[in-house]
Amino acid sequence: MTDKNRVVIFDTTLRDGEQSPGATMSHAEKLEIAQMLDEMGVDIIEAGFPIASEGDFAAVSEIAKQAQNSVICGLARAQIPDIDRCWEAVKHARRPRIHTFIGTSPLHRAIPNLDMDQMAERIEQTVTHARNLCDNVQWSPMDATRTEHDYLCRVVEIAIKAGATTINIPDTVGYTAPRESAALIAMLLERVPGADEVIFATHCHNDLGMATANSLAAVEAGARQIECTINGLGERAGNTALEEVVMAMKVRHDIMPFTTGIDTTKIMAISRRVAQVSGFVVQPNKAIVGKNAFLHESGIHQDGVLKNVETFEIMRPADIGLNENNIAMGKHSGRAALRAKLADLGFEVGDNQLKDIFVRFKALADRKKEVYDEDIVALVQDASANTEDDHLQVKHLRVVCGSDGQSADLTMVVDGEERTVHATGDGPVDACFNAVKQIFPHNARLKLYQVHAVTEGTDAQATVSVRMEEDGRIVNGQAADTDTILASVKAYVGALNHLIVRRQRAGKDDKQISMYSH
Ligand SMILES: CC(=O)SCCNC(=O)CCNC(=O)[C@H](O)C(C)(C)COP(=O)(O)OP(=O)(O)OC[C@H]1O[C@@H](n2cnc3c(N)ncnc32)[C@H](O)[C@@H]1OP(=O)(O)O
Ligand SMILES: CC(C)C(=O)C(=O)O
Known part of the structure; x- marks a missing residue:
């Protein structure tokens, strides 16, 4: 890389983002998100953790085959079988990368029960092995921000000597603060021999709400790769949000003169799609992509914006792909x-x-x-979430509710066969879900039921998100309708359709599915 102020954007929505409980995406959804990331100019896509499951392996392999521009990376523990499996998946890419990691802080060293010397030896062996397979290797000392500085310098030096080309410094538990984040990168650049020959990366979590600030501080100190996710999706409070760091460097280029390869006009579309497939609705006041990020409701603000938009807007909606026309x-x-x-x-x-x-x-x-x-966004999302090819389809619903009790008459098509039932329940939604369960008996547990009004007014569409769990498999369903109860049933049935596909993919035989459905 020739431009010393060019910051590499490493997106881990499909790996760290997908680790959020409940954010599991289907194979097709992962491929679609990867294509959007590739098209928006993300430099590196961390597509998954290939040894974690057959599904992860298949997704990383397919994304590697499909990617046009981005480097495709897979994650691997500091174990030879992990690294081999990772290489098997990413090797199909035009530009593959292996990312291997191990926890180096005192707390994390105790997990695989390795002392400092044994861990140093493991790092040397595994990075060397990865580099023998692939000429683009990233190494991460997990929980770097809670690792003793001397030991961190020692292991980073070992990884560089063993052939790592990128050294990622994770703030795994979102513990650091901006000044400390910058000082850590500066310390490593100054003390570690060979540091100037590799790229330093920053990977921050948002447990204290400082992930964006910590990432930017690391860049100011010399890091040149930011690891992030769309909408800040990720474990616990999430990862650094891609849209935040990219727009911060664009809008405040005067004080942060860094560039990225991101086409920012594609931000809104991918934000919406990730929200939909993950089932994680973006909070309205979320920076950059929240529904209210460019809305002005109070009189003084409206007056100011009408006279000069710059009074209350530091960026143009069009910059992130929000429609002004x-x-x-x-x-x-x-x-x-x-x-x-x-x-x-x-x-x-x-x-x-x-x-x-x-x-x-x-x-x-x-x-x-x-x-x-x-x-219209809700309509498109509903159309892609519920299709005519689904095993279960809602045909007709009639609900009675009020002070005298609640009941539902539901007709559904199950693999082409029409069935009608009558059910009661504790409220109209409960009655409807009981009706669905009569038609398609299952043991999946409802983990989330969320209703969100898309616009204002009593005729507003509601988008409903449903999350269910069966044998550790988590699936989401979403639907939109002006009728909240109908949207609820469609979302519930959508989740069951995903579950059927997951069961089939996991090798659970069709017999079991038809047994449940009779
Ligand atoms: C901070 C992060 O985001 S790290 C990434 C976290 N992501 C994930 O864990 C998602 C994918 N993980 C998985 O699917 C599973 O945990 C697997 C397939 C990787 C491993 O499954 P299992 O073999 O059943 O192990 P399990 O998950 O119970 O325990 C983890 C094992 O990996 C070891 N381990 C953890 N991290 C590392 C590492 N970086 N390098 C080497 N070994 C490691 C642990 O010591 C433990 O092994 P042990 O029981 O012999 O001590
Ligand atoms: C694997 C590493 C980079 C990670 O996700 C973390 O430390 O948070």
């Missing part, structure tokens, strides 16, 4: 306007998909006075 959508709009609106919102759809979304759009426009951008 307001084509008003309603029941008189046609396919051309819908296609243009979808493109504005970052959705490229084929003719068949457009046809399907258009039918749903017209049905919505008939029911709703105004159709907002958020409604």
Whole structure:
């Protein structure tokens, strides 16, 4: 890399992001997100942890084959079988990378029960092994920010000598603070022989809400790779959010004169898609991608923005791909306007998909006075979440609720066969879910049921997220409708459809599925 101020963006949405409990993505969803990351200019995609499961291995291999520009990286413990498995998956990429790690702090050294010398030897062996397979090797001392400085310098030097080309310094538990984060990188650059021949990376978690600040401080001290995820997805309080560090360096280029290869106009589209496939809704006041990030509601702000937008906006919505070209959508709009609106919102759809979304759009426009951008996003997401190929489909629902009790009459199509049941419950949603369970008996546990109004007004669409768990497998379902109860049933059924696919993929035979469904 020739430009000394170019910061490499390493996205780990598909690895560390997917480690958030419940954020598991399907194979197809991972491929789609990887393609979006590749197209938006992410330098390195950490696509998964190949030894973790057959599914992870398959996803990393496919992403490696599909990637056009990004380096494709897989994670491996400091163990030879992990590294071999990782290489088997990433070797298909035009530009593969192996990322191997081990916890170096006193707390983490105790886990594999290695003393300082034994661990140093393990690092030397495993990094050498990785480098013999691949000429692009990243090494991480996990929990670096709680590792003794002398020992950290010693092991980083060993990793560099063994052939690591990137040294990542993780703040695994989100413990550091900006000044300390900068000082740690500066210390390593100054003390470790060979430090100037590798790239130093920063990998921060957000437990104290400082991941973005800590990452940027590390860059100011000389790190040139930031590890991050879309929407800050990740374990516990998450990882550094890609959109935050990238936009911070763009907007405050005057004091942080660093560049990235990211096409920032693609941020909104990928943020929405990651929120949908992970089931992690973005909080409205989230920096950059929150629904309110560019909204001005109070009079003084509105007055200021009308007179000069810069009074209350430090970046343009268009910079992150937010539509400023307001084509008003309603029941008189046609396919051309819908296609243009979808493109504005970052959705490229084929003719068949457009046809399907258009039918749903017209049905919505008939029911709703105004159709907002958020409604259209919900519509697209609903269309891609619930399709005609699904094993279970909701055909008809009638709900009775009120002070005299609640019941549901539900008709569903199960693998082509129509079934109708009547069920009661503790509330209308409970009655509906009981009806679904009568039609498709299962033992999956409901882990999350969340309703979110897409826009204001009593005719607003509701997006409903459902998360379920069966034998450690976690699946999500999402749906949108102006009828909250119908959206709930569709989301619940969507999660069950994912579960069926997961069971089939895990080798659980179709017999069991049909046994449950009779
Ligand atoms: C900070 C991070 O994000 S690190 C990445 C965390 N991500 C994940 O763990 C997700 C994927 N993980 C998995 O699927 C599983 O944990 C596997 C497949 C990797 C391992 O599964 P298992 O063999 O059943 O081991 P288990 O998870 O119970 O315990 C982890 C083992 O790895 C060892 N280990 C953990 N990290 C490392 C490391 N970096 N290098 C070498 N060994 C390690 C532990 O010592 C323990 O081995 P031990 O029981 O012999 O002491
Ligand atoms: C594997 C490492 C880089 C990690 O995810 C962490 O330390 O948080």
